[in-house]
Amino acid sequence: MDWKPDRNDKKPIYKQIVEYIDQGISSGLFPADSLLPSERILAKELGVNRSTVVSAYEELQALGIVERKKGSGTRVSTDIWGGSHKRVPNWGRYVEDGSFLPNLPLVQKIRTEIQNNNLVNLASGELSADMMPTEAFQNIFSSQPFLESLGYDHPLGNKALRHTIVSHIREYKKIDTDASSILITSGAQQALHLIVECLLKPGDAVAIEDPSYCYSLPLFQSAGLRTFLLPVDKQGANPEDLLALHKKHRIRMVFLNPDYQNPTGSVMSISRRKKFLELSTELGIPIIEDDPYSLTSYNGEVNPTLKSLDTNGNVLYVSSLSKIVASGLRIGWIIGPPQVIQRLADAKQQVDFGHSIFPQWIANEFLGSEYIHSHIKLIRTQLKLRRDEIVLSLEEIMGNQIEYLNPAGGIHLWCKIDPSINKHKLLEESIRNGVAFVPGAILGSQKGYVRFTFGRGEIGLIRQGVIRFAEAYCTVKKD
Template identity: 80%
Template sequence: MDWKPDRTDKKPIYKQIAEYIEHGISSGQFPADSVLPSERTLAKELNVNRSTIVSAYEELQSLGIVERKKGSGTRVSTDIWGISHKRIPNWGRYVEDGSFLPNLPLVQRIRSEIQKNDLVNLASGELSPELMPDNHFKNILATQSFIGSLGYDHPQGNDELRKTLVSHVKENKHIKTDTSSILITSGAQQALHLIVECLLKPGDAVAIEDPSYTYSLPLFQSAGLRTFLLPVDKNGANPEDLLLLHKKHRIRMVFLNPDYQNPTGTILSLSRRKKFLEISTEYGIPIIEDDPYSLTSYNNEVNPTLKSLDENGNVLYISSLSKIVASGLRIGWIIGPPQVIQRLADAKQQVDFGHSVFPQWIANEFLGSEYFNSHINMIRKQLKLRRDELVLSLKEIMGEQVDFLTPEGGIHLWCKVNPTINEHKLLEESIKNGVAFVPGSILGSNKGFIRFTYGRGQLDLIRKGIVRFAESFNHLKQDR
């Protein structure tokens, strides 16, 4: 056998062997009813452990490709292409070979655990159900009549909603735009996905903040992009770092979350905002501004968005109602040059034929009503109460064992802990103890950080969650 497994490949050796043999069976190299080499012989020939060959043969047996009998060895099935034999697709390989990468196992683990009712959820990046405008929505449904069409809507989204958004962003974000420059999306994450898939190509270099929510998204790797990091300090990302990266790697696009950044809660300073725009204009680098939190400002003052300062059309602006109204509504939007919006709208239509009619109708009614401003005022007050409770609990219970900057808006607190403690073990211990958070390694490159999200946690459970976290933390400290 001339073939040898590739030990530099991330794919397990036994899977490589199983795939090689399966291909050989398909091509006729190993005919039906022929006996495959014994486990010991093949292990010696391929210079692997016998257990590796056993695993490979067991995988082939599970697919119905080979038959194994004690004392008779492993034989290629005689009926592999016959009518009576039902061959099962190798779903495991299909799952692994897809070009769109899965979330990290740790992310999947957290999402699975937070469904449990007895867990204090300081992990989910969303509002608590009690902060969502259920009564306002019920009132809209009870008093307003749906007049729109039930057919496919405009590729860029409902025209009335886009008109309302024109007014909304002008009043609240000082962004001047028109309906031709807006695309309605299924939240901000779909907006990011459309931008990456439609405006970039494999091998392109992009700059993202470190730490950041985008750090955790596999969509950049799925698209074959090269990602480079912009470290975030107390004033946000540094535009000088973008200059250095661009000189080395020719950055094609930069992704920024300027206000109450996820996860650090920091605000990109005005001087840095202007410098990023200067660099964007000088080098022609598009800026993707992700703005889910700016309206949550606890002092009621909204910082100037990059888009409002953009005089040359260099910024694609993303926002949504997910973090300020209701995550399940799935209403987000992109604002940008009409030719870009049309390209993204065409791609969205290929995926889902445009956004669902009813969420757009409800969002339009809510945004255009008197309820919206009162709701935002309520959100600001309630989130500040939750932040204060989290900060006080951390100071009183954890003391000098943690360090953090107190955010002035948003829903996240980025907390520095002892970097020698294994954050994965800390998460597992905390989940056992009834509290969930997000380990920093999911969101950034530095060790010794965790993210607490207080927007999702109920006010009366935040302290209980920190007590449980502290117990888990101290337990691990004692075991070291």
């Protein structure tokens, strides 16, 4: 047998053997009823353990491709193409071969655990139910007649909503734009996905913050992009690092989250914001500004966004209602040059034929009412209470075992812990103890960090979550 498994391939060797034999059967290399090599002989030929071959043959048998009989060996099924034999597609191979990569295993585990168990949830990046404007929505439903068409809406999104967003961001964020420069998306994540898929090509180099939410997204790797990291400190990412990266790698795009950054909670200084814009103009590098949190500032002061400072049209601005109104509403938007917005809108039309009218209608009614003003005041007050509870609890319960930047807005607390602690064991033990968090390795390259998200936590339960985490921490540290 000339073929050998590729030991540098991330795919398990037994899976490679399954695919090789399956393809050989399809091509006629291994005819129906032919005897395949014994487990011992094939293991020797391929230079693998016999157990690896056993696993491969067992999977082939489960798929109905081969028949195994003790004392007779392993044969290709005699009815592999017959009418009585129903061959099951190798779904495992299809799942692995898809070009869009799955979430990291740790991310999948956290999501599964918080859905299936009654945990103190310090992992999910959303508001708690008591901060969502349920009563205001009910009032809108009962007092405002729904008169919108139920057909496909405008490719850019509902026109009334886009005009309302123009007024909203002018009032709160000092961004001047018009409705033709706005695309409504299914949250900020779809916005990022559209930008990556439509404006970049495989092999392009992009810069993302380290740590950052973008670090956890497989969409960059799925698109074949090369990602380079911009370290984040108390003043956010440093534009000098972008300049250094560009000289080496010719950066095509940079992704920034300047206000109450996820996960560090840091705020980019005004001088750095201006320098990033200068570099963008000088080097021709577009900036993607992700701004989910700027309105959550606890003192009510909103920093100037990069987009509000942008006089050359270099910034694509992404925001949503997920972190300030309701995550399930799935209303986000991109603001940029009309030709870019049209390109992204065309792609969105290919995916979903445009956004559902119902969430757009309620979002328009809510943003255009007095409810939004009182609601923003509410979430600022409530988030500060939750921030204070988690900070005080960590100080009292964990003391100098943990370090963090005390955020002035947002919903995240980025904590430094002992880097020698195994992140998998800590997460497992914490979940057993009844609390979920996000290991720092999901969000950044440095070891020894965890992210607590307090926006979802309930007053009183946040402290209980810290107690449970501290117990898990001590248990793992002793091991």
